[in-house]
Amino acid sequence: MPHFDEFYANKLRGTLGVTDAESVLDLRGTPRPKAEASLNDMLERSRFAKGKTVAVRLDAPTPGGGETLFQPIGRLLLDAKRRGWIDRLQTLPAQDGLGFYVALAGKPAREG
Template sequence: MPYFDIDEAMRYASDRIEADSTLDLGKLPAAEALATLEAALEERRAAGGSMIVRFQPAAPGSGETLFQPVGRWLLAQKRAGRLRRVSNLLELGAGFYIEF
């Protein structure tokens, strides 16, 4: 039977999300946001831990947000084995929670 870590389970069940660092991409254009994100992940990956990636939420007339380009890029990183976990933070605003 696998080991069940109650602290990890409580973290997943909690509404409060904490991470070792936060990257705010603000209103950057998609190409610049992805380059910034890639550099930040390369820097943090060796240290491990977790990160919250934030960007501007959708608003009427705001156009396309970073949700799709950033989300697709993060999922590709997870599939490649570079990230352990990727979760969206739509209920807390626009962003993603990632674990290395």
């Protein structure tokens, strides 16, 4: 959409999901410590690479199943956004299940 700022063009396109992401980090069935370690590893590596988009998939809650990874992973992603490591963060659309669509900022461009 060449006549729109990218932010507004994305609003018109609707919610971005798994098929829009360049890669998928599937944390379904993963214990919390391993899931957090995988996410932290991805975020750390992204700081030294070209920016890309990632769909982070999580298990849906089950009746009587207890806490899901949604809150702890969401907190880690929000912290990374505050640090400038993430340009865009949103939940996945309902048809894609529970998770997040993340646009990683990547390595900052050098000045000079």
